[in-house]
Amino acid sequence: MHTDKIILGIDPGTRILGFGVIHVLGKEARYVDMGVVNLKKIDDHFVTLKTIYQEVSGIIRKYNPDEMAVESPFYGKNPQVMLKLGRAQGAAIAAALERCIPIYEYAPRSIKLAVTGKGAASKEQVAMMAQRLLGVDFAPEYLDATDALAIALCHYYHMQNPILASGGGKKGKKMSGSWEQFVESNPGRVK
16 A cells, blocks of 8 residues: 555544644654644633634644544543533534545544554553654643544554454444444444
């Protein structure tokens, strides 16, 4: 596989949104940038969503990614938190859709498994492996940035591995149909 593309990883959040950018050249992934959008000082949820959209749009303009990988909202006990996270993800996705960038969604466990080999890895383990895999040394202010790099790396690994790319429920999915796939794969978690 001979590839030259930029992948943007997004770790959506309503207080901190992480982003990570890698450049895939041939069969090698190289670190480009990472960072966070700090949303903690915004009191209005709708202004937060507008800010997410604007900031992700700016990141897209700066790095011109070919594809975007985003973490899917995880199962939680608090429906309000899930709703807010889903809206934050949607605001980031809308920024990519406006530029016709293909979007892929990965479950948190799949991301950790792809990067560390353990689906239950800690954020610190994910950060350490992202450093090793990309051959760079960084001290991120927030682990949300290294999580976003891991999301981009997860997508890169799915591109590289035809078994992952064509396999069942563990693969990343383009956004269309992803909830249907979740419901199909997790009938006991949907009530």
